[in-house]
Amino acid sequence: MNAERWQQVKAIFDHAVECDPASRGELVRELCGDDESLLEQVESLLASDQTAHSPLPSPADLHSEAIRLLEAHACGGNASDGETGIFIGPYRLVRQIGEGGMGVVYHAQQVQPIQRDVALKIIKPGMDSQQVIARFESERQALAIMDHPNIARVFDAGSTSAGRPYFVMELVDGVPISRYCDSKQLTVKERVELFIQVGEAIQHAHQKGIIHRDIKPSNLLVAEQEGRATPKVIDFGLAKALGPQLSDATLMANFGAVMGTLCYMSPEQADSVHDIDTRSDVYSLGVVLYELLTGKPPMENESLTPGNYVEALRRIREEDPPSPSLRVRQSSTAQESARQESARAAGRSVKRKRNLGEVAAAGESVVREFLQSDRARLVKELRGELDWITMKALEKDRERRYQTAIGLARDLKRYLEGDPVEAGPVSVAYRLRKFVGKHRPWLAAAAAFTVLLVAGAVISSWMALRASRAEQEAHAVNAFLQNDLLAQASANNQAHPDTKPDPHLEVRTALDRAAARIEGKFRAQPLVEASIRQTIGETYKDIGLYAEAQRHLLRALDLRRRALGEQNADTLRSMERLAELYSLQGKYTQAEPLNVQLVEIERRVLGEQNPDTLEAMHNLAILYGRQNEFTEAEELFKKVVDGERRLLGEEDSRTMAARQDLATLYQRQGDYAKAEPLYSKALEVSQRVLGEEHPDTLVTMSGVAVVYQMQGKYAQAEPLESKVLETQRRVLGEEHLFTLNTMNHLASLFLEEGKQDQAEVLYRRTLSIQRRVLGEEHPETLLTMVGLGNVYRVEGDYARAESLYTKALEIQSRTLGEEYRDTRRTMSNLAELYRLQGKYGASEALYLKVLEMQRRLVGQDQPDTLATMNRLAALYLDQRRYAQAEALSRVAYASYEKTRVGIWERFNSQSLLGESLAGQTKYADAEPLLLAGYDGMKQREATIPAAYRPLLDDARKSIVQLYKGWGKPYEAGEWQRQGRRP
């Protein structure tokens, strides 16, 4: 494009965006005349304008980052030029080391009277400097006599030339206590030990008459001194000096600052009377303890906004939080349900993983425990004494709180030593009931880092990895990657109701970078490489990038096989994950041998009555079912259900899942009589054990709706699925993966019912949410796109259908690979569309390609393969290539006969075979096939997807043709008339 052309394009674009969207297309075409390339340029510009998801960085972000860099440049640049740098009083700024609510902290050097490194904190504007310094001076004496290894000394206060107060403190090279605990994966015990030191330090200050007033993790830094974690309390005296209460104006200006402090504030600090004593610090300590144990403070930061500041203060004064163990249980429940959905998202009946033993074996970290749903153990550890102690520190009425910081610390020591604690349970139980009754929805919160943080931290940990030598350290890094970061970033977590999925997928960037750096790094440490590849591969799998996942998982398995042998637990895990991946991709022929081997080894090593063996058998059974090996599948499922019932109990989630998957198997065979009671049982157990509105219960309910749908019982299916959707919208929100999945399914239900309008509306809504929440290229978004294409195809709007199919296909081929099941299905849909449009050449080429892949990847007797053969046969019939049609439909029909599946496609293949015989004037052979085929389809009419329902009428027409050709006009007329009947 040249400048002149751009002016042209721009002018038309400007007109177009001004006018009514309905007439926009017309206007643009008119203005462009017959200049095709101009039209294309304008349209592409308009399309960019309309897309919600912009690749442009935000101006605000860029601008503020520029400012940040400029500062860094100015500070660092001056110093390195050998100049004096920036001075604040007698302190030379070396570099910025942090910024918090109150201001910016610098590493500075004091030159006179002594030379030393200090931390210098410059307070942001809005304070009267003189008053601040005056208040500080009044406490200077007291601060000076504080002398405790866990308290950072405050040396000085002053005011900058611009009149802003600053404080000079001991330089502490540490990180906030909460971050320290998480990054070191400290156990509950280690966390409590660290916290006790903090309590003792605060006690020391209290004895000198100093109240901190602003205890929060960012003021409790942990440094490692001689390999020992040493907490340091910083900022003593600052809160007092800065004044009793922030004015409204400063509050609005520094809202974030206030909020950062707010959730650690005691009820009496939140009160307008503002009567504070040392017990206010005890309360804040309680909040910190709560956060260290559960991952979050009792009151969430994010629920606070400037608008509800007063409301927030009220809550601090009045509302009791759930006990730590209850909080963990609540958040883990939400977390666990999120874990299951990647399975559901990728394919409805793929097995859910709940291998608790595996999680428990892998580490002691609290973070891991609560993040990875080994909730039972953590909940158990917190329940009782730790709950009581924390809740006693958090008493609203300070008379009932620990009266001193040391009282709290001592009670924790008693807990560690197994002595009876001072805190008791009585009031707790009472308050829990009160709380849970009042705040059910508010409780569904869980801890998570942002994806951005993940990306950054992954990179940092890779740096650490590079620096480390010992294999063990590398293992630790991998554990960190796996437990704290990638687990957070996976699709599971992204779909969590409280952590909005990130369509930009910074995770992916981080992963790609990590993956690129493994190669050749670990020649001498194959097991480290294997375990890192395993982690990276599994994460790729979780975020739906299967091709990448396969590369790493294969390599991990290979390395482990060679180093550890087949029977090692790690090797088995690699096998299992790889098999799962193949299964997810629909590559059943590759998944099966792995799964068979896995079951064999586990049976031999662990025995059949073992949860892991049963799990492997369950996966194999699903695989058999997918490949129409129904007898084997059924037999295996029954063993699994029996075994799990005995081993784990009727109500265990795995038993429930096995039963449900058996039901799905029957449903695939068309044996609804067997499927329905199993589903009903699963639903009944789920409702009883988990509750009516539990995400799992809703999934099961949705399964029941599918059984109805398959039988064409739309009157029962639709209200059930609508109910599921309504509940999910309420409980999980509309952006949740489960909810989106249901929306998608309900839309397909509408389409089958012939309610194209409703289908279109719902698909569109789903699509727009998915585009926003999951991004344009997410596998689920693409499924919806294809679904919407189906609506258009049914409506005869072939152009729109084609553009949707082509777009989805392009993205699927690129991101998921051509051989992935979804991609193949889209190809089939497109091929069918070409057939309808009369583009026979294109249709045939595409069908042949799909068929080749299906035969190779899923096998001959598989439903998808057979369906393709049917479609291709129909295509040949359209072109009067009867011999080719006969060959195909004969094979397909025989295969259906063999598996005795009662699905409509079987009768379709029968009818097609009849039609190809009739075309070759073998009328007598054709007649029974055509009649039986039509009859079978007619009976199952309701179960034929709407997009394929015209095939029924095609079957009827071929009967008409048969009789016409055969010279039986009477019969031909009869069948002709049937078509006219409503």
Added chain:
Amino acid sequence: MSAPGDNVTLLLAQLREGNREAASQLIPLIYNEMRRMAGAYMQRERPGHTLQATALVHEAYMRLAGGQPGPWQNRAHFFAVAAHVMRQVLVDHARRRHSGKRGGGNAQKVDIDAEVLIGAENTEDVIALDEALDRLAKLDPRQSRLVELRFFAGLDVEQLAEVMDVSPTTIKREWRSAKAWLHGELTLLKSR
């Protein structure tokens, strides 16, 4: 001796021609302007961050407009320089990070956490944006300038109108098509 303003103009022209030296001479000028403004550069913190950062540039200008002699010919001149310098600083930073190299000595220790966190997100975006802007400059220099001011000096529509001396409506129109164009370019770039 030439007036300080001429010097800035010269440096700016050199910067546009790709002379990196010019940037390092301009940075202190811009920076000092901002710093002198009541040391306001210290007031950043996360949530209100962007607002305050934008305010900073304006305060800096207000001060110079308030009679303090500076090397700036006028308001538009100052913003043009500021935006261009900021762009250069960001792009250089992004390139450095992108190529995995870091500055030597002290620079390496500077707050690695924060650097990684901020940089990881939009390193490539910044580079892509920079390249796309260069191409836009060939098609429409005024739009390119507009985008630069918007993105790198953080000006809003009203301010852009004032600085570029056109109506807000014109700014909005130009901004919309420029944004759509850039969007298309960046998408293309990313899909490669």
